[in-house]
Amino acid sequence: MSLNDFVVDALIRTERYKNTRLWTVENHAKYSTLTAPLASSGNPSRFNLQIFQLMCALNQQGMAEDGLCADAQGQGALKDILGTLAERLALLSENRHVHYVELGPEPIKTAHLLGRITEACTSLRYTAIDINQTSESVMRDAVFPIVEQHGSFNYIAADYRTVERADLHHEQDITLITLLGFQEGNELPVTTGRLIRSLASDATYIISEMQIYEEGLQSNIHAFYANPHMIRFSQVVAMQQGFIPLDEHAVTLVRFKLLDELIHVAVTLQPVEKGRQQGCLLTNICLKYTPEQFRRIRARHCNCSVLDEFASGDGSVRYQIAKYLQ
Numbered sequence: 001m002s003l004n005d006f007v008v009d010a011l012i013r014t015e016r017y018k019n020t021r022l023w024t025v026e027n028h029a030k031y032s033t034l035t036a037p038l039a040s041s042g043n044p045s046r047f048n049l050q051i052f053q054l055m056c057a058l059n060q061q062g063m064a065e066d067g068l069c070a071d072a073q074g075q076g077a078l079k080d081i082l083g084t085l086a087e088r089l090a091l092l093s094e095n096r097h098v099h100y101v102e103l104g105p106e107p108i109k110t111a112h113l114l115g116r117i118t119e120a121c122t123s124l125r126y127t128a129i130d131i132n133q134t135s136e137s138v139m140r141d142a143v144f145p146i147v148e149q150h151g152s153f154n155y156i157a158a159d160y161r162t163v164e165r166a167d168l169h170h171e172q173d174i175t176l177i178t179l180l181g182f183q184e185g186n187e188l189p190v191t192t193g194r195l196i197r198s199l200a201s202d203a204t205y206i207i208s209e210m211q212i213y214e215e216g217l218q219s220n221i222h223a224f225y226a227n228p229h230m231i232r233f234s235q236v237v238a239m240q241q242g243f244i245p246l247d248e249h250a251v252t253l254v255r256f257k258l259l260d261e262l263i264h265v266a267v268t269l270q271p272v273e274k275g276r277q278q279g280c281l282l283t284n285i286c287l288k289y290t291p292e293q294f295r296r297i298r299a300r301h302c303n304c305s306v307l308d309e310f311a312s313g314d315g316s317v318r319y320q321i322a323k324y325l326q
């Protein structure tokens with residue numbers, strides 16, 4: 001069963017959605033410019049560009065807002081823990097030839113991390129892998145000036161699940177593979193495991209950013225999806241998929257068992273109309289691990305050992321650095 005199937009199965013068991021017509025969209029259909037788009041009008045990549053720009057705007061806001069995700073005393077804001085992550089990555093990179101591989105790139109956090117790494121490393125090769133090619137020029141503009149002196153900028157327009165270890169040319173001293181922006185939440189743990197095992201080599205570190213599920217943190221998840229950029233994201237995805245969006249998306253948390261893990265998943269349901277039918281399009285499906293699950297899944301499915309974790313002051317966002325075990 002796909003992640004979409006698990007979620008729909010959980011939703012139709014709820015009182016609220018048991019009689020609702022539900023449509024799903026595969027990640028590929030939502031993000032990819034590599035294949036012909038579905039029923040959308042106008043320029044095929046117009047929606048893809050908007051989707052990329054919305055993610056950038058979200059990151060811009062996330063890094064600019066002083067107290068975002070901080071604790072009650074204002075400590076541990078998102079931008080502060082990104083700074084801590086940057087310091088840790090700089091330490092790992094010290095006097096080394098580094099390859100930074102970004103799965104699903106974005107320019108804001110990346111420019112910050114690369115800026116710090118490049119002060120410490122000997123050379124920095126950067127590779128973005130994206131199915132949404134509208135990111136290429138923005139990433140080049142953000143990254144090239146940082147790597148130009150002692151490194152290179154590379155962009156692979158591909159589904160990262162089809163990229164092989166050999167395509168990454170693991171000849172640097174270390175490789176940092178990043179999954180930022182709650183990206184890991186879009187895939188089943190076994191899929192992330194397969195992805196990491198097919199891309200990683202020796203001296204490879206996996207850096208992931210997750211929104212965390214824990215008792216008491218549900219309101220943080222709801223707040224994230226209530227962000228105007230996320231609301232707009234759902235409407236753009238609906239239009240891209242040939243629906244008329246009606247109103248704003250609803251956010252719900254469902255849970256189901258995957259192997260022996262009870263997994264919580266945030267779902268955005270965009271009210272839509274198509275032809276004479278009304279219902280909801282599931283525009284975002286994102287797994288929210290508990291801190292223990294985040295660690296366990298890295299070891300169990302990805303053959304990695306967790307080196308470090310940095311949690312935001314309110315505990316809702318966590319960066320993890322894990323080392324791939326050969």
Ligand SMILES: C[S@@+](CC[C@H](N)C(=O)[O-])C[C@H]1O[C@@H](n2cnc3c(N)ncnc32)[C@H](O)[C@@H]1O
Pocket residue numbers: 027028031055059103104105106109129130131132158159160161179180181182183
């Ligand atoms: C949730 S966004 C996260 C973006 C970014 N990492 C961040 O921190 O905001 C997911 C990104 O991954 C890309 N993406 C999704 N599935 C992909 C796939 N199978 N192969 C390559 N890129 C993919 C999308 O184009 C999009 O840029």
